[in-house]
Amino acid sequence: MKTIPENGQNHADILKEMQAYGGQDVNYKEAKTWSLVYHLNEEHTDFLKQAYGLYFSENALNPMAFKSLKRFETDVVNMTASMFHGDANAVGTITSGGTESCLLPVLTYRDMAKAKRKLPIKPEMIVPESVHVAWSKAAKYFGVKIIYAPLKEDFRVDVEAVRKLINRRTILIVGSAPSYPHGVIDPIAELSLIAQQNDIPLHVDACLGGFLLPFIEKNGVRLPEFDFRLPGVTSISADVHKYGFAAKGASTLIYRSMDYMKHQFFVHEDWPGGVFASPALLGTRPGGSFAAAWAAMHALGEDGYRENAKQIMDITQKLQTGINQIEGLAVMGKPDMSVFAYRSTDEDLNIFAVGDQLEKQGWHVDRLQRPEGLHVMVVPGHAKIIDQYLTDIEAAVQAVRKNPDLATAGNAAMYGMIAKLPFRGMIKKEVLKMMEDLYSPKGAMPMDNGENPWSVRVMAKIMQRLGKSKRVKK
Numbered sequence: 001m002k003t004i005p006e007n008g009q010n011h012a013d014i015l016k017e018m019q020a021y022g023g024q025d026v027n028y029k030e031a032k033t034w035s036l037v038y039h040l041n042e043e044h045t046d047f048l049k050q051a052y053g054l055y056f057s058e059n060a061l062n063p064m065a066f067k068s069l070k071r072f073e074t075d076v077v078n079m080t081a082s083m084f085h086g087d088a089n090a091v092g093t094i095t096s097g098g099t100e101s102c103l104l105p106v107l108t109y110r111d112m113a114k115a116k117r118k119l120p121i122k123p124e125m126i127v128p129e130s131v132h133v134a135w136s137k138a139a140k141y142f143g144v145k146i147i148y149a150p151l152k153e154d155f156r157v158d159v160e161a162v163r164k165l166i167n168r169r170t171i172l173i174v175g176s177a178p179s180y181p182h183g184v185i186d187p188i189a190e191l192s193l194i195a196q197q198n199d200i201p202l203h204v205d206a207c208l209g210g211f212l213l214p215f216i217e218k219n220g221v222r223l224p225e226f227d228f229r230l231p232g233v234t235s236i237s238a239d240v241h242k243y244g245f246a247a248k249g250a251s252t253l254i255y256r257s258m259d260y261m262k263h264q265f266f267v268h269e270d271w272p273g274g275v276f277a278s279p280a281l282l283g284t285r286p287g288g289s290f291a292a293a294w295a296a297m298h299a300l301g302e303d304g305y306r307e308n309a310k311q312i313m314d315i316t317q318k319l320q321t322g323i324n325q326i327e328g329l330a331v332m333g334k335p336d337m338s339v340f341a342y343r344s345t346d347e348d349l350n351i352f353a354v355g356d357q358l359e360k361q362g363w364h365v366d367r368l369q370r371p372e373g374l375h376v377m378v379v380p381g382h383a384k385i386i387d388q389y390l391t392d393i394e395a396a397v398q399a400v401r402k403n404p405d406l407a408t409a410g411n412a413a414m415y416g417m418i419a420k421l422p423f424r425g426m427i428k429k430e431v432l433k434m435m436e437d438l439y440s441p442k443g444a445m446p447m448d449n450g451e452n453p454w455s456v457r458v459m460a461k462i463m464q465r466l467g468k469s470k471r472v473k474k
């Protein structure tokens with residue numbers, strides 16, 4: 001097992017070694033990725049590093065000690081709240097990321113229900129099937145039962161189904177603006193109506209779209225309303241570290257008023273370490289990411305965000321048109337912004353095999369299940385690779401058509417089988433075991449050959465089980 005080096009090492013050597021490790025990472029700078037990194041340009045990144053560096057050591061755990069950070073937080077919250085048409089009562093916090101901005105509302109509304117009525121024995125929340133996984137994590141962490149409402153053909157949540165799922169245990173309804181898999185905005189106006197009728201809080205997960213949709217709208221595109229203009233919306237999460245183009249570690253969680261947010265606060269008055277109060281999940285809160293979020297919003301300004309939104313939507317349009325023109329492929333639904341998925345419309349064309357071919361061309365491809373597809377999330381850097389990507393998809397489709405066996409080889413076979421396999425419990429169990437490997441003292445690294453270690457593991461196990469059960473039957 002590795003230990004701390006006995007003697008400190010030379011800075012230059014350390015940095016050199018660290019840089020070398022990055023050599024095998026996915027290549028976001030050449031826009032080969034379709035997720036994970038929201039990179040604007042080198043100049044902006046250098047500026048963010050400076051802003052981050054100014055408050056590198058500062059800690060927003062104690063806002064009285066670091067008034068600067070409290071100011072950044074208040075400003076970021078106010079700018080975000082007004083972007084969402086909140087009124088003078090709107091409040092909020094900076095959080096460490098979208099996940100924290102989705103975890104906290106579950107806690108807040110659970111405890112609000114507890115305070116307002118007798119806590120339902122088993123609190124429930126109703127979410128669209130397409131909602132981000134952070135919500136099921138929240139359900140697990142905070143003991144709230146998650147009830148999935150089905151989607152309609154257009155991939156938006158079925159509001160009638162949501163209405164039917166409401167009962168006296170319901171503490172929260174969630175809608176996405178937009179959903180991560182298909183990039184469509186749920187019918188928030190209709191959800192707002194039923195939330196009001198039933199006096200249930202409605203959270204809009206705009207982690208992805210929060211810093212893009214308002215500017216698409218300002219550019220003159222009509223979008224369905226999703227923010228505080230709708231009276232039933234009680235809170236909104238929006239990640240500054242996604243389309244806000246801030247440094248990682250910054251999201252926002254905005255509430256319509258303190259009536260809601262007060263249930264999020266934590267105070268322990270008897271701690272020997274002193275009376276302790278905390279607004280959100282973290283203890284130590286990194287000043288650098290607060291500072292970079294504030295700096296990003298000031299550096300870009302409304303005109304910068306609008307310009308980015310225009311460029312991003314132009315790229316999106318071109319990609320969608322190009323993909324729809326390729327025979328056998330189609331964009332899923334009618335995405336409202338720059339995140340979308342495409343699938344095969346041809347039984348003989350395996351979309352995961354197309355994904356494998358794209359990976360051979362150096363693209364980092366994200367796969368969707370139910371229905372199966374490949375995922376796209378556009379950033380400005382993609383402007384320079386539109387044609388290259390479309391050409392490579394076209395070539396990938398040709399290769400798969402020529403050699404349909406590709407669908408039963410490599411990753412495609414695994415993803416296909418895993419997506420369709422009825423034994424979901426077994427998949428979960430095997431992935432959990434893979435996590436134990438990955439976080440074991442040896443820290444098993446992902447495979448060098450580009451195969452996804454958990455899919456390999458799950459497949460091996462499935463084959464073994466299938467083999468066994470056949471043997472048993474005989």
Ligand SMILES: *Cc1c(COP(=O)(O)O)cnc(C)c1O
Nearest residue numbers: 097098099132134180205207208
């Ligand atoms: C990214 C995302 C999240 C989670 O955000 P993280 O910053 O990755 O923790 C939640 N909801 C949606 C819709 C997202 O796109």
